[in-house]
Amino acid sequence: MRTVEISAKTEYAVRAMLELAATGDGGPISVDVLARGQGLPRKFLESILADLRRAGLVVSTKGARGGYQLALPPAEIPIGAVFRAVDGPLAEVRGRRPHQTEYDGVAQHLPVLWVAVRSSLRQVLDDTSLEQLLSGELPGRVRDLAAEPDAWLSR
Amino acid sequence: MRTVEISAKTEYAVRAMLELAATGDGGPISVDVLARGQGLPRKFLESILADLRRAGLVVSTKGARGGYQLALPPAEIPIGAVFRAVDGPLAEVRGRRPHQTEYDGVAQHLPVLWVAVRSSLRQVLDDTSLEQLLSGELPGRVRDLAAEPDAWLSR
DNA sequence: ATTAAATCCTATCACTCCCATAGGAGTTAC
DNA sequence: GTAACTCCTATGGGAGTGATAGGATTTAAT
Numbered sequence: 001m002r003t004v005e006i007s008a009k010t011e012y013a014v015r016a017m018l019e020l021a022a023t024g025d026g027g028p029i030s031v032d033v034l035a036r037g038q039g040l041p042r043k044f045l046e047s048i049l050a051d052l053r054r055a056g057l058v059v060s061t062k063g064a065r066g067g068y069q070l071a072l073p074p075a076e077i078p079i080g081a082v083f084r085a086v087d088g089p090l091a092e093v094r095g096r097r098p099h100q101t102e103y104d105g106v107a108q109h110l111p112v113l114w115v116a117v118r119s120s121l122r123q124v125l126d127d128t129s130l131e132q133l134l135s136g137e138l139p140g141r142v143r144d145l146a147a148e149p150d151a152w153l154s155r
Numbered sequence: 156m157r158t159v160e161i162s163a164k165t166e167y168a169v170r171a172m173l174e175l176a177a178t179g180d181g182g183p184i185s186v187d188v189l190a191r192g193q194g195l196p197r198k199f200l201e202s203i204l205a206d207l208r209r210a211g212l213v214v215s216t217k218g219a220r221g222g223y224q225l226a227l228p229p230a231e232i233p234i235g236a237v238f239r240a241v242d243g244p245l246a247e248v249r250g251r252r253p254h255q256t257e258y259d260g261v262a263q264h265l266p267v268l269w270v271a272v273r274s275s276l277r278q279v280l281d282d283t284s285l286e287q288l289l290s291g292e293l294p295g296r297v298r299d300l301a302a303e304p305d306a307w308l309s310r
Numbered sequence: 311a312t313t314a315a316a317t318c319c320t321a322t323c324a325c326t327c328c329c330a331t332a333g334g335a336g337t338t339a340c
Numbered sequence: 341g342t343a344a345c346t347c348c349t350a351t352g353g354g355a356g357t358g359a360t361a362g363g364a365t366t367t368a369a370t
Binding site for chain 1 (some may be wrong): 159162170173192193194207235243246248254259263277278281283289297301307309
């Protein structure tokens with residue numbers, strides 16, 4: 001397993017949300033159109049949108065001409081919220097939340113590191129809105145991180 | 156799956172490395188002693204140490220009185236190196252490296268976000284050494300992240 | 311030399327999660 | 341009424357996680 005693993009589910013969720021944000025408000029968009037737009041598996045996307053609806057990030061309209069719309073303006077939806085909606089908490093350490101870990105002896109400072117890891121992730125995902133991601137006008141800190149030397153290279 | 160999931164394997168690896176760092180250099184330490192020291196499953200730890208050895212982070216001594224030692228001073232071993240040794244690359248997006256992702260249309264800026272996520276993780280894990288984690292004297296940036304408002308609370 | 315203490319290697323296994331699909335029940339616009 | 345949707349439940353292959361077992365090999369100490 002990779003420490004940070006952005007799953008297909010999460011990636012699809014973000015892309016679907018971007019599609020919804022891009023359409024502005026021309027009424028509900030169906031799963032079929034959404035799936036076609038970004039080339040996502042239709043049935044799988046259907047279950048993802050159900051998660052997003054339960055989290056209150058999108059609203060659905062049933063029946064003919066129905067579909068999905070954002071529940072809030074794109075500027076008010078942090079990407080982190082999308083992650084949590086489909087994936088649960090951002091960070092876990094062996095099934096526990098970072099701040100709930102405990103260690104004896106030489107490992108006693110580990111929780112600080114785990115919390116810092118989560119905090120750094122939050123600073124990226126919770127400070128970037130759907131609108132910013134759509135326009136490419138990302139927060140200064142996010143830009144700086146991506147502009148870091150070697151940020152685009154493997155290690 | 157959680158976006159950041161620190162596995163048992165990775166956690167055990169870091170804790171074992173901390174044990175090795177703490178012992179300074181009193182000769183090799185056996186898996187048995189190591190496992191007892193932090194309460195880790197012996198056989199599982201054995202396979203983890205094999206990974207750490209293949210990555211060149213520890214050296215082993217075979218036979219009676221054998222065991223494991225750090226291959227470098229603790230100040231020269233970043234925590235990130237331990238992660239990569241047992242877990243592979245720090246970050247992946249649907250099985251690809253963040254900088255190798257590609258998207259059309261509305262999702263075109265996504266790679267910048269993915270790279271920023273990885274970059275933020277690197278700034279924590281690659282800038283913290285085994286020695287710093289052992290002593291609790293973490294890098295300024297890591298301390299700041301852990302001191303962020305709400306860093307120790309659930310979201 | 312023998313023995314005891316280690317690493318090292320291969321195999322196996324239960325379990326869980328991921329990604330996805332199928333089929334149909336319910337709802338609504340036209 | 342019917343076509344176009346969402347919504348719900350069930351299913352399933354495959355991969356990965358977290359271990360454990362058993363023994364082959366190597367070495368220090370007596």
